[in-house]
Amino acid sequence: MFSLVLQVADLLMIVASASIAQSLVYGDATAPSHIDDLFGLLALVLALLAFRLFGVYRSRDIGNAVRSTSRALCSWLAAQLAIGLISSAYPNAHLRGNWIASWTVVAAGLILMTRYSLYAALRALRSRGYGRIPVAIVAPAEEGHELATRLESKHDAAFSLELIFDTALDRDTLVADIPAVRQLESFTQLVRAHRISELWIVDARDERRCIERIVEAFRDDFVNIRIVPALKGHLLPEPAIVDCLGMPVLNVVAAPARGLRTLPKAVFDRLFALGALIALAPLMTAIAVTVKCSSPGPVFFRQYRKGMNGEVFSIYKFRTMYQGADRPGEITQASRNDTRITRIGRFLRRSSLDELPQFINVLKGDMSVVGPRPHAVEHDEYYKNLVQHYMYRYRIKPGITGWAQVNGYRGETERVEKMAARVRFDIHYIQHWTLGFDLKIIGMTLVRGFVGSNAY
Incomplete structure (x- = not known):
């Protein structure tokens, strides 16, 4: 019932804000054209599709005011960005662009205010025993x-x-x-x-x-x-009833849903990786030249990692250590003041610029932009017997950045407790994935994720 109330409230706020923004921009002197009306209708349809795509009204998240409202705002901004780009190619783009920008801001404010008012009212009613x-x-x-x-x-x-x-x-x-x-x-x-x-x-x-x-x-x-x-004391993914050969079965440990639900993530990954490689080509070329000149050895470092369902692939990174630093069959995590790391390598590791070639892995389909960070195969063999549900992280594609990394779990994991905490964040991400969650993690990575005190 509360989900329906939120849907109606969001729709009313979007429609009302369109009218408010229209009166602010056009005023009484200029009336909006039929093209503007069509774009307004298209914006409404795109917003409803985005809300569904981002899982704004998903039953398991509707009780969390911050999560649900954040997804609603991200969905609204994404839909308005799309409509703004499309409408810019048509006549009167400047005036219409002002209207869309005003509409975006007014609607975001009204959605935020209305939703938190509704959640506050719901909490007040339930605390008094009503509505339970x-x-x-x-x-x-x-x-x-x-x-x-x-x-x-x-x-x-x-x-x-x-x-x-x-x-x-x-x-x-x-x-x-x-x-x-x-x-x-x-x-x-x-x-x-x-x-x-x-x-x-x-x-x-x-x-x-x-x-x-x-x-x-x-x-x-x-x-x-x-x-x-x-399931007392167990860190397991959220159980769900699914259809298996015509029978309802309860998932306790199973791969997350695939198919059409993950299609937006797959498309987003390829487009984002392609755009990143094109945009970062000059920077990556400069890094490659610097790495080559800094010490003997190849520009790229390749290492075997496990991907989705444990399939092994070769990951790409800029080389940050002296050639031959690791003994064959033995991989030691980098530590503070590690003598194996080159001078340029230390900067690349602390800034995470050594990870940029992994966009090639994303383009190939081995990795995703966002997901649990893959570890060296030797580390997987070590930690899988020490950390509960460690291998569940590989039920989805590993990522360049992830929920654990933006929450401070980067670099060396010198204690098992640190790896266990990283795994908890990874499983939380798998349980609660949406495209909006990916965009949030990417934004957090851009703001604070490239430099970390644990990365050396």
């Missing part, structure tokens, strides 16, 4: 207590736990002030009496008969019955 969805769970009493505590700590949570069903109880009791019953008949009556519409079955691995009985008991009731896997 009552939930009954089928779970051991201790897990019910943990879930109740977690929901109680979040005053603006969308759900409130009202009832627990646990057949292992000796008698009906209270768990964290919540009724807990052991008989299905009593449980069914209480669910109906409290008008509970959500029923969660927690950790149903050994409860097949129980599930069948519950489904049968509520077959004539409009109750949503969901299975919630209990």
Whole structure:
């Protein structure tokens, strides 16, 4: 319901801001032409498509005001940038450009203000007990207590736990002030009496008969019955129900969705890499000449890395070490004041300019612009036994920059804890990827990601 409210509010703010911007730019003296009206309609369609493409109203993110609003603003700016470029080729481009620019700014302000007002209102209502969805769970009493505590700590949570069903109880009791019953008949009556519409079955691995009985008991009731896997202490991607050979299956560890959903990322990667290589050609030529003159050896350094699904590829970098610095079959991470690094190499590594040739890997399809950074194969063999779910990072294409890197996890990982933190950021990126998230990481890289104290 709240997602629908946001969609309607965004649409109204965009339409209203178009009218406001039009009156500011055109005034009473000049009326907008039919071409302007057509571009206004096209801008609205592009905005709606961009909102869908960027996953603005995705159910798993709609509860996060900052994330959802950031995606909405990025989508709006991207759509308006596209319409501005297209419209510049038509007559009266200057006046129309002013209108589009004003429309962009006014709409962004109204969307920001309206969304945060709606989120504030939602939090205020939920904190007072309004708008929360009552939930009954089928779970051991201790897990019910943990879930109740977690929901109680979040005053603006969308759900409130009202009832627990646990057949292992000796008698009906209270768990964290919540009724807990052991008989299905009593449980069914209480669910109906409290008008509970959500029923969660927690950790149903050994409860097949129980599930069948519950489904049968509520077959004539409009109750949503969901299975919630209990995965305590595990850093796993968000489970999702998918269709596999006509059967609904629950993903616990699986490759992220591919196909048409990732097509925008694939197209963006190739276009961005091609544009970067063309724009940076003079700089890369100058670096190549400097590397060649600084010490004997090739300009490029090539090393085997693992790509998507563990497929090995050869990564390109500008050479930053003296030739033969590493012994065959042994790779040591660069450290502070490492004597293997050349003078120019030290500058290239600290500024990340040594990574520029990896746009060639992106163009070839081995890498993406944004994604988990690939490590040397020898490091993968070492860390996969020390860091939980380390290899899940390779379920997608590795990237030139990533969410871990812009959050400070660059360069040497001298402690296992640092690598574990990097992996957590990588898995967060895989779970929450959108094209808007990629653009955010690229922007953060340009602002602060090229220089880091851990890169040497």
